[in-house]
Amino acid sequence: MAKKQLYYEDVEVGSEVTPIAKVASTLMLVKWAGASGDFNPLHFDDNFAVTQGTGGIIVHGALKRSWLGHLMSAWIGDEGFLKKLSCQYRGMDYPRKMASMMDPAEGETWWCKGKVANKYVEDDQHIVECEIWVENGQGEKTTPGSATVILPSKKAKK
Amino acid sequence: MTEAGIPDEIKALIGTTTPPMIMEVERGSIRRFADAIGDPNPLYRDVEYAKNSRYGEMICPAGFFGWPIKGGGLEQMMGMLMPAMIKAGLFRILDGAIDYEFFIPIHAGDTLTSSGKIADIREREGKSGKMLFITLEQTYLNQNGDVVAIGKSTIIAR
Numbered sequence: 670m671a672k673k674q675l676y677y678e679d680v681e682v683g684s685e686v687t688p689i690a691k692v693a694s695t696l697m698l699v700k701w702a703g704a705s706g707d708f709n710p711l712h713f714d715d716n717f718a719v720t721q722g723t724g725g726i727i728v729h730g731a732l733k734r735s736w737l738g739h740l741m742s743a744w745i746g747d748e749g750f751l752k753k754l755s756c757q758y759r760g761m762d763y764p765r766k767m768a769s770m771m772d773p774a775e776g777e778t779w780w781c782k783g784k785v786a787n788k789y790v791e792d793d794q795h796i797v798e799c800e801i802w803v804e805n806g807q808g809e810k811t812t813p814g815s816a817t818v819i820l821p822s823k824k825a826k827k
Numbered sequence: 828m829t830e831a832g833i834p835d836e837i838k839a840l841i842g843t844t845t846p847p848m849i850m851e852v853e854r855g856s857i858r859r860f861a862d863a864i865g866d867p868n869p870l871y872r873d874v875e876y877a878k879n880s881r882y883g884e885m886i887c888p889a890g891f892f893g894w895p896i897k898g899g900g901l902e903q904m905m906g907m908l909m910p911a912m913i914k915a916g917l918f919r920i921l922d923g924a925i926d927y928e929f930f931i932p933i934h935a936g937d938t939l940t941s942s943g944k945i946a947d948i949r950e951r952e953g954k955s956g957k958m959l960f961i962t963l964e965q966t967y968l969n970q971n972g973d974v975v976a977i978g979k980s981t982i983i984a985r
């Protein structure tokens with residue numbers, strides 16, 4: 670399966686980073702806990718979460734950061750290099766509960782989005798800076814951030 | 828922001844470093860991680876695909892840093908800070924933000940060494956009173972001694 674490669678010349682300031690939809694479910698949070706090693710019960714035990722004042726279990730900040738990593742790596746393709754990734758944990762997100770063993774209940778869908786803020790060439794590197802964020806079902810940016818990527822250039826290729 | 832109101836006991840910890848921690852990057856843990864965040868990128872799961880890519884081996888997703896590659900002595904640094912912070916009444920801890928800079932792709936099979944530094948502590952008056960902004964720096968080296976990534980976490984204590 671060949672993936673489409675993005676080039677420096679393909680993007681302009683204001684260009685959209687191809688958005689990615691995510692559904693945070695209690696199942697995803699448990700899988701994340703296991704895969705990441707973050708076993709804070711705030712993310713899988715409702716009773717404990719209530720004692721922490723969040724009202725219920727919340728999505729791990731680092732999981733949302735990883736979604737942003739997915740957003741960028743999918744966009745820049747195999748030849749692109751993610752140079753910088755930053756984000757701020759501004760708002761809490763509540764995962765969907767499970768409707769069955771496999772499927773989350775109806776509810777909120779999150780979107781990872783971004784747009785190109787700047788592009789320039791420095792030391793022969795084709796650099797693109799993006800504003801990125803995770804937004805919740807109400808369109809609020811709960812995890813704003815930024816990313817800097819190095820893209821291949823069509824000119825350099827010739 | 829100022830350093831003026833920071834208790835001496837806390838201020839004295841600025842510049843403290845943690846002993847190096849060693850971590851092996853395994854293919855299986857990369858795959859589990861990619862599954863957990865819902866990232867289908869074959870660079871994170873398909874050895875054959877990765878071997879034929881420019882990387883020659885499966886690589887780590889950006890989100891792999893922080894968790895499960897925690898290292899950087901984050902927990903140790905918080906352990907050093909907590910007693911003095913509790914004494915000062917600053918016991919509510921929030922993960923405020925994180926900044927990563929990447930230098931070299933991390934491959935499955937790499938052995939990383941990380942260490943941490945309490946880089947800076949600043950005080951700010953917030954709506955709910957005094958807050959400390961703590962910057963914790965984590966540096967990761969690969970088996971060749973090259974810096975692969977630097978992370979900067981901002982922890983908010985209030």
